[in-house]
Structures are given as C-alpha cells and as structure tokens.
Amino acid sequence: MTSAKNISQRNVLLSIQNLTISLDDRPGTSPVVNGLTFDVHEGECVGIVGESGSGKSLSSLALLNMLPKGVHISEGQILAQGKNLTQANEKDLRALRGALVSMVFQDPGAALNPSRTVGKLLSDVLEAHSDLSREAIRERSIEVLKEVGFPDPESRLKSFPFQLSGGLRQRVAIAMALINRPRILVADEPTTSLDVSVQKGILQLIRQRTVEDGIGCVFVSHDLGVIAEVADRVVIMYSGQVVEEGPVASVLTNPKHPYTKGLIASAPNMTSTLANPLRPIPGSLPSVGRTPIGCAFQDRCPEKSTGTCTPLKPTWSVDPSDSSHRWLCHSEAK
Ligand SMILES: Nc1ncnc2c1ncn2[C@@H]1O[C@H](COP(=O)(O)OP(=O)(O)OP(=O)(O)O)[C@@H](O)[C@H]1O
Ligand code: SF4
Ligand SMILES: [Mg+2]
Incomplete structure (x- = not known):
C-alpha cells in the first residue's frame, strides 16, 4: 500500500461531506446513513466496511445519485472533481455516470x-x-x-x-x-460471488487500475480481509454511521472502536485458528430508523459504560501519532 502521507498530498477526486440518507416515509426518525464524510485522493482506494444493513450500498449508490425509490439524500454534498452531484440535474448526471464516476455492482x-x-x-x-x-x-x-x-x-x-x-x-x-x-470508481462487493482465487485476481486488478490510472476508488465490502488487500484507507460503518476510519494498516493492527475490534475478532481469514476460534459479535443492528439515544453500538458493546454511553452521543478521538486515524467512542483508547 502507498504511504498515507504521500496520498494525502495528492488531489482530492471525491469529497463526501455529511452525506445523510433518509427514508421518504419515516420523517423524523434516524437516517439510514448519517453524516458520512470522507475524501478520496488520486490513486487511492478507500474501503467501506460494515455488516449487512449498515448502509454501505445506499452510500455507494448515492455517490452516483442513483438511490432507489423510497430513500433520498436529506443533507450533505458529494463533490466529484469539484462538481456537486447532489445538485446535478438528470441530464448532467447521465453525462457524468460512466465518464467521471463509474460503478461496478455486486456480481456484475x-x-x-x-x-x-x-x-x-x-x-x-x-x-x-x-x-x-x-x-x-x-x-x-x-x-x-x-x-x-x-x-x-x-x-x-x-x-x-x-x-x-x-x-x-x-x-x-x-x-x-x-x-x-472514469476518474472515480465505486465498487460495491464486486467479488462476493467469486471463488477465492478468482476474487484475488479481481482485487489485484482493481488495485492495479487505481494506482496506475490514478483513479479514486471506493470499495465496499463486509470482509475486512478483502479490504486489507485492496484499500489504502478504511471507513468502518455501523448502523449508518462511520465509527472508525484511518489507514488500513493502522485500523487493522490497532483498532480503537469496540465494533472494529469485534469485526476483526470475527473475521474468518484474519484472526481465527483452532486455538483462537471466531467470536461473532453478539446481537444485531438496531432496526431502521430506531438508533438508540447515545451510542448506536451500546446494546452490543462489551466496553459500554451505562452512565456515559446510553445518554450521551459519543465524540471523536484522534490517534496522537496519526491524526488521520479517528474513532467515535466515549471509551479511552486501550
Ligand atoms: N429502497 C429502500 N427502501 C427502504 N429501506 C431501504 C431501501 N434500501 C435499503 N434500505 C434499508 O437501509 C439500510 C441500509 O441498506 P444497505 O443496502 O445500504 O445496507 P448494506 O450495508 O449494503 O447491506 P448488505 O451488506 O446486506 O448489502 C438497511 O436497513 C435496508 O433495509
Ligand atoms: S461509546 Fe460506549 S457503547 Fe459506544 S462503542 Fe464506545 S464504549 Fe461502546
Ligand atoms: Mg449492500
């Protein structure tokens, strides 16, 4: 992977700012994607990881302004090479899709x-x-x-x-x-249906095109092992929100958010051995539109402190040795 310092000095191709996606028929409930914010630089691949229902596909479809019926962008903006896709009309979007921003769907x-x-x-x-x-x-x-x-x-x-x-x-x-x-490629679980050896070839290909063509790539997966192969940075989503983000190596070797720690512990190809079997994260995501008050992960968190995590929204902490690694949690980094 390219060093994070080098990448951050390159041009930003895609800037997602406070992207918030809501259900048309549930005004007033919590959004399905809430305040997604990150940049993608030239030649950089940003991975989005989260379990099923965390909002990965809606986020990636929003990047091409292609959300399905029943959901809409309620706040925020998406700048692709400076063009605000959330404000573009249908004619402009047709011209931009495939040319400036392109998408590879699951099992394409x-x-x-x-x-x-x-x-x-x-x-x-x-x-x-x-x-x-x-x-x-x-x-x-x-x-x-x-x-x-x-x-x-x-x-x-x-x-x-x-x-x-x-x-x-x-x-x-x-x-x-x-x-x-295209300058920007969005790939939503493009290798999920493939066997492992074919998958590896496709991941190498996406990585190679990103680096050689200077494309900005957003790669969605529920599999941290896949993200480790293809991405420079990773954004961890839980219940529509980013809970941790940073350089892949830093997040995977030194995870800070309890959800990220749980994902790593439960990833089959990363940590499991006979002596150290998988530990799936107990429980499930909050129902759509019903994120609890305080931290969204509180019902499943082994590090929860009732007095703090239930009533209060968590705040961002930053790794003192790398300000691009941050996480959303009350708990002190351990
Ligand atoms: N068209 C829709 N109308 C209403 N709710 C939707 C719609 N599409 C998705 N949702 C809901 O929004 C949430 C996020 O869905 P999304 O498809 O983005 O999840 P995902 O992270 O891509 O999951 P998976 O890993 O299963 O693909 C889910 O709870 C889903 O049920
Ligand atoms: S804020 Fe509290 S409940 Fe939420 S992840 Fe951190 S420690 Fe767990
Ligand atoms: Mg999906």
Missing part, C-alpha cells in the same frame, strides 16, 4: 445482457459518451480488455457472456466501468 458479471457480445457490451458504453469511429471503438475495447487482464481480447469480442467463465464475465463488467476512463 451475472448482470451482463446475455444477448450482447463482449464487443457490443463495450461499444454500447463507449458510444453513450463519445462519437468515435468503429475502428477507434474496436481499438479502445481491445485496449481496455487488456488492461483488465482479459486473455486474447481480439478473438473474444464476438463471445457472448454465457461462453465466458465467471471471472472473465466479471472482468468484462469492470472493463465496461473503466472504458470511458
């Missing part, structure tokens, strides 16, 4: 149109943003397939998705996201 290979060849899938995306000649489209399609490690791209342009393995379909989906050379 399965979502490819089965009646289009690889060449057609790629040219559809390219033509939506440019009027290149047929020859230029073919050249760029072959080039991007090479960039995503697709073997023998010239002869595979005529292949249909069903003629490709799962890993190759995934590479086509990533090629579609990259073909217009």
Whole structure:
C-alpha cells in the first residue's frame, strides 16, 4: 500500500461531506446513513466496511445519485472533481455516470445482457459518451480488455457472456466501468460471488487500475480481509454511521472502536485458528430508523459504560501519532 502521507498530498477526486440518507416515509426518525464524510485522493482506494444493513450500498449508490425509490439524500454534498452531484440535474448526471464516476455492482458479471457480445457490451458504453469511429471503438475495447487482464481480447469480442467463465464475465463488467476512463470508481462487493482465487485476481486488478490510472476508488465490502488487500484507507460503518476510519494498516493492527475490534475478532481469514476460534459479535443492528439515544453500538458493546454511553452521543478521538486515524467512542483508547 502507498504511504498515507504521500496520498494525502495528492488531489482530492471525491469529497463526501455529511452525506445523510433518509427514508421518504419515516420523517423524523434516524437516517439510514448519517453524516458520512470522507475524501478520496488520486490513486487511492478507500474501503467501506460494515455488516449487512449498515448502509454501505445506499452510500455507494448515492455517490452516483442513483438511490432507489423510497430513500433520498436529506443533507450533505458529494463533490466529484469539484462538481456537486447532489445538485446535478438528470441530464448532467447521465453525462457524468460512466465518464467521471463509474460503478461496478455486486456480481456484475451475472448482470451482463446475455444477448450482447463482449464487443457490443463495450461499444454500447463507449458510444453513450463519445462519437468515435468503429475502428477507434474496436481499438479502445481491445485496449481496455487488456488492461483488465482479459486473455486474447481480439478473438473474444464476438463471445457472448454465457461462453465466458465467471471471472472473465466479471472482468468484462469492470472493463465496461473503466472504458470511458472514469476518474472515480465505486465498487460495491464486486467479488462476493467469486471463488477465492478468482476474487484475488479481481482485487489485484482493481488495485492495479487505481494506482496506475490514478483513479479514486471506493470499495465496499463486509470482509475486512478483502479490504486489507485492496484499500489504502478504511471507513468502518455501523448502523449508518462511520465509527472508525484511518489507514488500513493502522485500523487493522490497532483498532480503537469496540465494533472494529469485534469485526476483526470475527473475521474468518484474519484472526481465527483452532486455538483462537471466531467470536461473532453478539446481537444485531438496531432496526431502521430506531438508533438508540447515545451510542448506536451500546446494546452490543462489551466496553459500554451505562452512565456515559446510553445518554450521551459519543465524540471523536484522534490517534496522537496519526491524526488521520479517528474513532467515535466515549471509551479511552486501550
Ligand atoms: N429502497 C429502500 N427502501 C427502504 N429501506 C431501504 C431501501 N434500501 C435499503 N434500505 C434499508 O437501509 C439500510 C441500509 O441498506 P444497505 O443496502 O445500504 O445496507 P448494506 O450495508 O449494503 O447491506 P448488505 O451488506 O446486506 O448489502 C438497511 O436497513 C435496508 O433495509
Ligand atoms: S461509546 Fe460506549 S457503547 Fe459506544 S462503542 Fe464506545 S464504549 Fe461502546
Ligand atoms: Mg449492500
């Protein structure tokens, strides 16, 4: 991973400021994503981690202003290369999606149109943003397939998705996201459905494109082991809120928030051995819109102090040796 100091000196490509997402039919209840704030620099991958229902997908869809019906951005702004996506109209958004900000969805290979060849899938995306000649489209399609490690791209342009393995379909989906050379790539659990060896290749590919093309990448996963492979920084979400963030190495080796400590202890590929078995975090997330008063994690926290954590909202603490590592908790760092 690149050193945190070097990255923070680069241009900010994506700035998410106080992003708050609420349910249309529950005014007055706690938002489903609450005050998400972080920057992504050129050539940096920021991982978002949290258990199911913590708000990862809604946060990533909001980055392309593509929230589903029933939810809306109620506060905050998203600046992509200075453009405020929360204020953009539908026409501007169509022009920006795929060109400035691109998205890879969970199991994207399965979502490819089965009646289009690889060449057609790629040219559809390219033509939506440019009027290149047929020859230029073919050249760029072959080039991007090479960039995503697709073997023998010239002869595979005529292949249909069903003629490709799962890993190759995934590479086509990533090629579609990259073909217009976006500056920002949002990937929501793009490797969850793949077996471990294919997953590793896709993670390396996303890492390589981020570094070599200077892309700003937001990578969503519920798996800290995956984030450790692909990201420079990590944002830990619990019940729609960021509870800890910092450089991956620092957060994983020196976690401060009790929820992060619990995630690490329960991550199958990080800490478990026969002598040290998994310890899943007992309990579950608060129901949507029903975050308790005080700390959202209080009902599951082994470090809870009733007098403080129940009535009072936790405040941010900062690692004195690295101000980019911070966490939201009353408890003193241990
Ligand atoms: N369209 C919707 N309408 C109402 N509530 C929604 C909608 N989409 C998501 N939610 C709720 O918002 C919360 C956050 O959902 P989100 O999909 O962002 O979670 P996630 O962290 O991506 O979970 P997973 O790991 O399961 O994908 C969940 O409680 C979910 O039920
Ligand atoms: S504020 Fe209290 S309940 Fe919340 S995570 Fe920290 S110690 Fe636990
Ligand atoms: Mg999700």
